[in-house]
Amino acid sequence: MDLLTIALIIFALSFLQTVCAYLIYLERKVAAWVQDRKGPNRVGPRGLLQPVADGLKFLLKEQVIPTHVNQLLYITAPSIAVLTTSLAFAVVPFGPTDLADTSTWRYIIAPDIDIGLLFIFAIGSLNVYSIILGGWASNNKYSLLGALRSSAQVISYEIPLALSALGIIALAGSLNLERILNLQAQAGLTGWFFWYQPMGWLLFFISALAEANRLPFDLPEAEQELVGGYHTEYSGLKFAMFFLGEYTHVITISFLLAILYFGGWHFPGIAEYGSQYPGAQAVKVLVLWSKVVFFVLLIMLVRWTLPRFRFDQLMHIAWLGLVPLAILNLLIVLIVRYFELSDWLLPVLSVAILSCIPCIWRSRLWISAAALEVRNAYR
């Protein structure tokens, strides 16, 4: 561990925290705009200092630990939330990286990790511990119910998440995020994996929303039915840490969406693979970050567009919708690659499968039959 890595970790962590704070501000602003309101505008110009005020409030608030909780786990849970989500960010390149040269400043904490994507999934799934422990340690029925829902949800959605990303891995032949990014950048605009994996992107996006407990999949929190969900008993800094974890997760997801499917820092014309003009690095960073902001905004807009799913619907979507589709998606990638067919068959097949979903659902074929079976099994 050299000094550069330490500097990078400090930079990335402080960067993440600041961005998270401002994401919360952005979330409130977007929520307000969508509801025809103006949103926070009192602290600083246009309310821009609101995150500072929020942070100070969280810091200075009394640290309440209810007497009926399991103290050790109660304190551990929010720490896990922050730890796992920040750790997952370690392998995410947040700017253009050079695989050959890792000695100078680079936009990734741990460069050239060959299991990058796997690492993110593995660490990301550890995040469920924070929710379960938080819910259980709180010794509160609403917290526990939220935590239980969450465990089922996260375990279910991990499968389509990883399966849909498998298509990318098969196409790129690597789990290394930098390699996947550079591959797309080298191929240019038509190399963006989104064109080959539109269905994969959709599945990944939906599963990622569920994985991050964002609406319409925020059943663990479901404030209307569960008070506050797993963080009902939390306040002050510990609550803030849960929040921080959630928003770090959103950032990581947005980075993954941009890097895996939309060519990361690549943009035709201004940020090509060979761009050497002065300031090209900065432009690439900006391109990547604007893509990330786009996805963050999309996630926020989805929040204010869709109502929350019922729990059985949630499971239904994961096991009877996303998992089969993700397997199909992987299958067509494997077939195309094995028989060395044109990659452009992939989008055609993806769209074909997507447009077949209604036929399948409508004619009550195996999905509905299976759903009925599941339903009957519960009766």
Next chain:
Amino acid sequence: MPIAETEIKWIDERPLRRWETMYLPGILEGLKTTVQHMFSPKVTMEFPEQRPELPPHFKGVHRLNRDEQGRVRCVACYLCATACPAHCIDIVAAPSPWPDREKYPELFVIDELRCIYCGMCEEACPVDAIELTTLYDLTGYSREEMLFDKEKLLAVYDYTVRQGTDPIRTRRGELGPASEIIAGNHTIAGDDSETSPDPKI
């Protein structure tokens, strides 16, 4: 009366089109609505700087009206205090120093914290002496401060007259018919075009 079977029109939900059963078009349409709202004009009123323009029939803080000579119009009849469902009006009557009425309120205290702003006092008042104004931001540092006495209520009258925000429910200082009754002479004087009672009754 039961609804006849022929009058009932059953409407069946249109079956979803193949494209619609994918949910995605619906979601996109929803996103479109959301985005449209993001850029639509905002309805927020930034309160301390911007004040709402309340309708003149708003029921806010009370005022005690003055008559044309600047005296308190109230004749201490206790009708408002009797009508008040919250029992927030406290009146102490005294013989009137003026010849045209028997009594006047020596003390007239309204507990603004107890008041439910229903406007019953206003409706009960035979001389239109008490009215609810459009003042709504009523604050104080103590409960005692929120007991509005006669002077304060008359000050509210002066303030609202200055502001030009007279309530419209009563006739803006025009006295009701009962106030025109002159002691000893039970006839109704003055303008009686619309409100004069039938003289036979």
